[in-house]
Amino acid sequence: MEEIIFGYGREKKALKINESFELLENKNVEKKEIDLNKIFENLKIEGEKIGLILPDTTRPLPAKEVLKSFISKFFDKEITIFIGTGTHRSPEKEELMDYLGEYIEKFRVIINSAKNFENYKYIGKTEMGTEVELLENLLMQDQIIGFTVVRPHYYAGFSGGRKIFLPGVSSYKTIQQNHKFVLEKDPSKGKNPYAVLGSLEKNPIHLDMMDVLKLIPVPYLLFNFVVLNKKIIFYSTDFYKSVDFVKENFQLKVEEKFDTLIISAGGFPFDTNFIQGHKALEHSIGALKEGGKIFAYIEAKEGFGSKDCSDFLKIGSIEAVTKKLHMDFKVYGHTALTILLKAKRFDINLHTLLSDDDLKLMKYKRWDGLTLPKNLGRVGIINQASLYYFPQA
Numbered sequence: 239m240e241e242i243i244f245g246y247g248r249e250k251k252a253l254k255i256n257e258s259f260e261l262l263e264n265k266n267v268e269k270k271e272i273d274l275n276k277i278f279e280n281l282k283i284e285g286e287k288i289g290l291i292l293p294d295t296t297r298p299l300p301a302k303e304v305l306k307s308f309i310s311k312f313f314d315k316e317i318t319i320f321i322g323t324g325t326h327r328s329p330e331k332e333e334l335m336d337y338l339g340e341y342i343e344k345f346r347v348i349i350n351s352a353k354n355f356e357n358y359k360y361i362g363k364t365e366m367g368t369e370v371e372l373l374e375n376l377l378m379q380d381q382i383i384g385f386t387v388v389r390p391h392y393y394a395g396f397s398g399g400r401k402i403f404l405p406g407v408s409s410y411k412t413i414q415q416n417h418k419f420v421l422e423k424d425p426s427k428g429k430n431p432y433a434v435l436g437s438l439e440k441n442p443i444h445l446d447m448m449d450v451l452k453l454i455p456v457p458y459l460l461f462n463f464v465v466l467n468k469k470i471i472f473y474s475t476d477f478y479k480s481v482d483f484v485k486e487n488f489q490l491k492v493e494e495k496f497d498t499l500i501i502s503a504g505g506f507p508f509d510t511n512f513i514q515g516h517k518a519l520e521h522s523i524g525a526l527k528e529g530g531k532i533f534a535y536i537e538a539k540e541g542f543g544s545k546d547c548s549d550f551l552k553i554g555s556i557e558a559v560t561k562k563l564h565m566d567f568k569v570y571g572h573t574a575l576t577i578l579l580k581a582k583r584f585d586i587n588l589h590t591l592l593s594d595d596d597l598k599l600m601k602y603k604r605w606d607g608l609t610l611p612k613n614l615g616r617v618g619i620i621n622q623a624s625l626y627y628f629p630q631a
Contacts, residue, residue, distance in 0.1 A: 244621060245505025246589065247537035251607055253500070259617040260496075262525065263626060267487045271469040274307035277461065284457070285380020287316045291402050294323040295337050296507050296514050297387045298465045302339040304385055309341070320376055321349045322384075322406025325413055325569050327543075348375055352410035364449035366442065368416050371409035372454070382458035387465055388480040389488075390627040392520040392576065393420045395438040396484065398462050399477030400447040403454065418567045419443050425564040429575070435520055436489060436627055438481070466625065488626050495527045497615025501623040502535040508624040509536045511543025512592060513573050519580055522620055524628030531585045531614065533605050534623075538592050543570075550574035551599040556582065 240259075244251045290308070292301055309317065319341065321329065328349045334342050350373060351357065358371035376382065384406075388398030405413040419442035420433045432440040451458075462480035464472040464487075472483045501522050502509075509515035515536035526532065542548050550571035553559050559575050580586060581601035588597065589607030597604055620626055 242500075242619060242621070244500075244502035244535045245508075246502065246535040246607070247509060247539055248506045249537075250505075251502075251535055251589070253608065253610075255500075255610065255617070255619075257610070257614050257617050259500070259619050262490055262492075262618050262620045263622070264487055264490065267466065267471070269466060269469070269471055272471065272473055274303060274470070275310075277473060278308055278311050281311070281459075283312060283315065283381050283383075287318070287378070287380045288312065289318050289320055289376050289379035289382045289456075291320045291322050291376070291382065291384040291407060293385070293387055293402065293406065294321055294326050295329045295333050296326060296510055297397075298468060298507060299385060299387050299463065300465070300468055300470065301337050301385075302341070304463075304470075305338065305341045308383070318346045318348060318375065318379065320373065320407055321347065322402050323350045323352070324401075324405030324408070325352050325410065325544075348373065350407050352405075352408065352413060355409055355411070358409040358412075361455060362453040364446050364453070366419065366446045366449065368412060368446050368450070370404070370450050370453050371412045372403065373407045376407055377454075377456055379456055382454070382456050384458065384460040386460055386462050386477075388462050388477070388484055389464075389625055390436050390484065390517075390521055392435045392517055393417075393433045393572070394443045394447070395434070395436060395441045396444075396481050398480065399460060400444075400451055402460060404447050404450045408450075413569060414567060416443060416446050417569045417572065419446060420572050421560075421563060421567070425561060428560050434630065435524075436485070436629060490525070490626055490628055492525050492618075492628065494616070496525055496530065496618040497527055498531045498533070498617045499526050499620060500533045500610075500617065501620040504622045504624045505535075505537075509538060511540040512536065512538040512590070512596075513543035513547060513570060514624075515590075516573070516577060516580075518620075518623035519586065520576065521625075521627035522623050523580060523584060524630040525618055525620075526584060528583055529585065531587065533587045533589070533610065535589045535607060538590050541592065542596065544573070546570040547574050547577075548596070548599065551577065 386398035503518035587605035
């Protein structure tokens with residue numbers, strides 16, 4: 239018997255395992271922490287007004303450390319901090335204080351609130367037709383600096399980079415138009431086969447986001463970080479180089495798929511709500527046999543994280559949800575679709591704070607997080623399933 243520790247919210251959960259298992263990770267990842275002061279030492283910025291865009295608190299950016307290093311060099315500039323929430327809820331003041339530290343009091347902080355449409359300015363249309371509206375205050379800066387976190391993403395291919403603008407600081411209208419490319423134009427065909435985990439090639443959501451960068455009228459520079467255990471282990475101002483690093487170090491492949499997976503999203507902030515936490519399931523299923531079992535630690539203290547998600551789950555069938563999405567697309571309606579698609583293919587068991595009614599909507603089962611059934615077959619364990627991922631081809 240062996241005891242394995244899993245992340246669960248801000249806690250740790252211990253599970254005793256009688257079965258033999260394989261721990262799925264890359265033990266050769268270069269874990270040396272990047273010196274943030276060296277990142278910015280040769281950086282030159284024109285103008286006085288600097289807009290810093292940070293992802294919200296659902297991303298593992300060590301924001302206080304990044305800001306400390308940046309501001310120590312550019313303390314004489316007029317700095318505004320923008321929190322790129324996209325369609326996520328606004329962080330509470332206590333969360334922001336924990337995230338930004340002393341800088342919440344020293345600088346103006348503007349949180350993206352995507353449905354406050356008067357806060358946005360139209361800057362043009364992408365080749366695919368998305369009407370791009372960004373925060374007007376951001377466009378008033380002399381220079382924009384974005385700090386992004388690159389990780390696998392279940393329909394944009396990878397997070398980070400261009401996503402700091404769209405959805406980060408975009409209006410709800412712009413986000414909706416972009417994210418609808420997750421569907422085929424033909425309602426009978428469902429999801430777009432190129433809008434998938436870990437792939438940028440022909441990915442319509444990614445390509446549309448990249449088009450947005452061409453429209454931004456203010457000089458900008460993005461620092462694309464890779465974070466492991468709250469430490470920055472790689473960065474590049476070239477998004478694709480950071481993507482390559484993630485692929486080389488965190489994309490895993492298996493010769494034979496497993497009968498059972500035991501996974502954790504990695505704890506806070508990756509399982510704050512189920513919309514965030516379910517990504518761990520999406521990242522893992524490429525290593526699981528059809529009909530296989532998943533036992534997952536996903537706290538989801540804030541529930542689903544969106545009423546749209548639960549409303550679409552209440553529709554019931556995959557076919558009905560797909561039809562509704564084509565008629566009235568909602569970003570987290572698509573998340574509901576992916577939740578149901580996984581339930582159809584796998585036996586999913588959650589240790590979670592979600593209610594029994596929530597689990598019933600998803601067609602998932604509750605797991606006590608302490609015991610496992612017998613005869614699990616070949617078992618794989620993924621302890622940071624929000625970062626490690628398996629191709630689903």
